[in-house]
Amino acid sequence: MTWRVPNYLSEALLSSAVLLGPLAFGAVEPWSLFLLCALLSATCLSCLGGRAPDFSQAVYRSILPGVLCLLALGALQRLNPRAILEPWTPLPSTASPYATGRALRVWGAYATALWCAPQILAGSTAVRRLASLVFGLGCVVALVGVVQATQGEEQLIYGFRLAPYPLDPFGPYYNRDHAASLLVMAMFCGGGLLWDQAVFWRDRERSVYDAAAIAGLILFGIGLNSFGLLITRSVGALAALIAAGFVVAALGAWPRTGRALCLGLILVLTAMAIPLTPVAHRVRNGVAVSLAQKLTVSHAKAAAADRLVLYHGAWRAFLDRPWLGSGLGAFQQTYYPYQPKSVDALVDHAHCDWLELLVEAGILGFSAYALGLFAFLASCAKSLSSPVKRTVRGLSLGLGGAILSFMIHGLVDFSFQIPANALVFFVLLAGLGTLARGGSPSSAPSRGALGYKANAAAALAALAVAMGAAPGVLASWHYLSVKQTSPASRAAGLAKAAELDGSPRYYSELAQHEASLAGEGPPKRANLEQALAHSQAALRQDPANPSLRDLQGRILWRLGRVADARELIEGN
Numbered sequence: 381m382t383w384r385v386p387n388y389l390s391e392a393l394l395s396s397a398v399l400l401g402p403l404a405f406g407a408v409e410p411w412s413l414f415l416l417c418a419l420l421s422a423t424c425l426s427c428l429g430g431r432a433p434d435f436s437q438a439v440y441r442s443i444l445p446g447v448l449c450l451l452a453l454g455a456l457q458r459l460n461p462r463a464i465l466e467p468w469t470p471l472p473s474t475a476s477p478y479a480t481g482r483a484l485r486v487w488g489a490y491a492t493a494l495w496c497a498p499q500i501l502a503g504s505t506a507v508r509r510l511a512s513l514v515f516g517l518g519c520v521v522a523l524v525g526v527v528q529a530t531q532g533e534e535q536l537i538y539g540f541r542l543a544p545y546p547l548d549p550f551g552p553y554y555n556r557d558h559a560a561s562l563l564v565m566a567m568f569c570g571g572g573l574l575w576d577q578a579v580f581w582r583d584r585e586r587s588v589y590d591a592a593a594i595a596g597l598i599l600f601g602i603g604l605n606s607f608g609l610l611i612t613r614s615v616g617a618l619a620a621l622i623a624a625g626f627v628v629a630a631l632g633a634w635p636r637t638g639r640a641l642c643l644g645l646i647l648v649l650t651a652m653a654i655p656l657t658p659v660a661h662r663v664r665n666g667v668a669v670s671l672a673q674k675l676t677v678s679h680a681k682a683a684a685a686d687r688l689v690l691y692h693g694a695w696r697a698f699l700d701r702p703w704l705g706s707g708l709g710a711f712q713q714t715y716y717p718y719q720p721k722s723v724d725a726l727v728d729h730a731h732c733d734w735l736e737l738l739v740e741a742g743i744l745g746f747s748a749y750a751l752g753l754f755a756f757l758a759s760c761a762k763s764l765s766s767p768v769k770r771t772v773r774g775l776s777l778g779l780g781g782a783i784l785s786f787m788i789h790g791l792v793d794f795s796f797q798i799p800a801n802a803l804v805f806f807v808l809l810a811g812l813g814t815l816a817r818g819g820s821p822s823s824a825p826s827r828g829a830l831g832y833k834a835n836a837a838a839a840l841a842a843l844a845v846a847m848g849a850a851p852g853v854l855a856s857w858h859y860l861s862v863k864q865t866s867p868a869s870r871a872a873g874l875a876k877a878a879e880l881d882g883s884p885r886y887y888s889e890l891a892q893h894e895a896s897l898a899g900e901g902p903p904k905r906a907n908l909e910q911a912l913a914h915s916q917a918a919l920r921q922d923p924a925n926p927s928l929r930d931l932q933g934r935i936l937w938r939l940g941r942v943a944d945a946r947e948l949i950e951g952n
Contacts, residue, residue, distance in 0.1 A: 387431070390500045393423040395513055397493070398807055401800025402517055402562055405537070406553050410852035410881075413799055417485065417846040420492040424835070424842040427499050432831025437498050438759040439813040444494045446752025451491060453745045454484050454708035463923035464697075464706060464714050474707025475714045478882055478921040481848075483709025483740075486799055488845035490806050495838045497810030504772050507811040508576065511569040511775060514782070514804060518566020519601045521559055522608030525551035529611050550612050553798075560617035561795035563609045565782035565804060567621065568628070570602045572778015575632075616792040617785075624785035628777050631761075687731055687792065693718040694730045698739045705742035714739060716924035729797055733790035736797075756809065757783070763816035772815045779812045855881030867897060878914070887918035888928055895935055911935050 397419040404412035433440060453472055458480045462473035474480040501507050528536065528551070535543050543549040550556035577594050609617060696718045697706065706714040712728040719727060730736040738746045757780075764776045786795070786805045795801050855877040862873030871893055878886035894911035898904045915932040922928055933948035 387500060387502065390423060390426040390496070391506060391509070393419055393426055394493075394496060394500050394807070395510075397423065398510075398513060398804060399517060401803050402521055403552050404800070406555075406558055406801065407799040407803075408554065410849070410856040413486070413489075414846065414849040414853045416799060416803065417489050417492075417842075417849045420489050420496070421839070421842040421846040423496045423500070424492050424839045427496050427835050428832065428839055431499050431502060433495070433499055433834060434817075437813050437817055438756050438763075439494055439498045439810050442752045442756040442759065443809060444491065444752075446749040447487065447491045447494060449748035449752075450708070450741060450745050451484060451487050453704070453741055453748075454480055454487065457705070457707050458484060461920070464717055465924055468701060470704075472704045474710050475923070476707055476710040476712075476884075476921055478884060479709040479713060480707045482852075485845050485848045486802075487708070488841065488848075489799065490802060492838065492842040492845065493803055493806045494810060497807050498813060501811050501814045504775070504815060507772075507779070507814050508573070508775060510807065510811050511573055511778060514808065515566050515569040515573060515598075515601060515605075517804075518563050518569070518605045518608075521551040521553070521566075522563055522605050525556075525559060525608050525611060526604075551608070555798075556612040557614045557616060557793050558795050558798045558801060560609055560612040560614035561620075561786060561789050561793070561798075561801050562804065563605045563612070564617050564621045564624075564785045564789065565801075565808070567602055567605045567609070568624065568778050568781035568785060569808075570598050570605065570778070571628075571781065572775045574598045574602070575774025575778065576772075578774065616789050619792075620785040620789035623788050624781045627784055628781040631780070632773075632777050689720055689722065690727065690731055691735060693720060693727075694732075694735050694739050698735075698742075701742060703742045703744055705738075705740045705745055708740050708745070711736050711740055713922050713924060716926065729794040731794055732792060733794055733796040736794065756813065760812050760816040776812060776815045779808050779815070782808055783812065851880040855883070855886065859886060867893070871897070878917070882921065884918040884921040884925070884928065887914045887921070888931060891915040891918065891931060891935065895938070898938070905939070908935060908939050912939065 397416055400412070400419060401407040401416050404415065407413050407416045435441070454474075456472040457474040458477055460469075460471055460473040461477040462469060462475070464475040501510060524538065528539075528549075531539075535549065537543055537549055537552060537554075543554055548556050550559040553559035553562075574595060577591055577598065609621070693715060694711075697714050711730060712726070715727050715730075730739065734746075734750075737749065741749070760776075760780070764773065783805065786801070790796050796805070858873045858877040858880070862870045865873065871890065874886055874890040874893060877883075878890055891911040891914040894907050894914065898907040898911070912932065912935045915928065915935055918928050919925070919932060929948045933945040936942075936945035936948065
């Protein structure tokens, strides 16, 4: 007896995951990441009763194998923890097993999406719905950010939650640059939908009044996203928009230059739509001043100098471990020994996704992913150049522009490290692959033994990813619930959080708390011994962290181990 899951249910689950991430603060918190993984796991389970995977698709032949190779390398690195200060080893290793474990869960979620999406987005109609979803999502994020700006509540997310980090948030995102990355992708999806509507009208599938109404709504949405992008003042996202726009215009103009004129008209109408938005007069002056400040020559030179310093240190880290990297997700722990003295802040990302991946996965891991990605894009470009794909050309260029803009923005930022944005990127890749294949729901393969077994294996792997993210939610709950409690309860809560998640942050705060219980008078040696044990546990996860080494040195000093303490403190 066989059972089938309606495709619309699987598509609803996938769409829910795409919607959840950006609206839940970019899915960077433990609970939102767990929900994202759980939704993708449910989507993968639903594919057991749906269509079988079509292994002839470019996604399964290029980009997915590259991601799986990266996951395999990360798993080997996770099995061999090795401090960045230790001598080089020819085996895969990681500078932080905790960070690599988290990266494996995130990349596992991306692989799940790449496995499910081609089966669910079985035709151009489903891809059109996906583009509409991303476009509408960008409009919502832009609207929330614009309302924040007009009300003077830039630090309040959704009007009630104070951003935990002073990073100039925008909309639901903690960082305006990450919001800008999504807005640019949404704008390209909107441009693809607008082109798509023009094709429908030309083929007389819609009346001129219906086409004009839909085009007007899309134009207004593009204007809203453009206005939100201006408020974010993200120079990197703006540069990505322009660069990807030129590429899309060049591809769209071939073989008929009239399409380039059409694209130019779209951009002109978009620029005209921006000042017509209802809130334009409320923030026009503030945006103009902020944007002018952002684009001054001195500011640009300072920003470029800061990035070059980061890139120089990251490049040195790569040269020391060029082939297998220093651990997937472990850039922060890798960078400490290479951090220049002029940089006194915590550097958790390289502000260049491609360089960061090169440092973490080395030439082998980076090549597996990058070659798979570019082989996929080359295959899609070759397929979509066929005259047979005329009806989906505009939609394909819209999705391609969104994908390309995300990749270009990754040259100067780390938006790829935000699970919500990366998930949108990978799902759009699957949508582009569907358009390039030219398939339809009726031509999709029926279920077979091989396809069912492959889907079952993928579902088990997706469940493991979701279960791996669950302890982080419980640990976060314990950590937050004991902040205002008694010292004894706080110690117990921190210990439970550290036991569940193993984060260096939990261990270090527990060590500080237990050291404070020892008091300033005659020390309670038992408390200091416990503090030392927990500081050592934190250092095992993050061996080169200067603040953790300083913490352990101060505890050793209070225990009377002056020589060991001096070695740690002076080593910083």
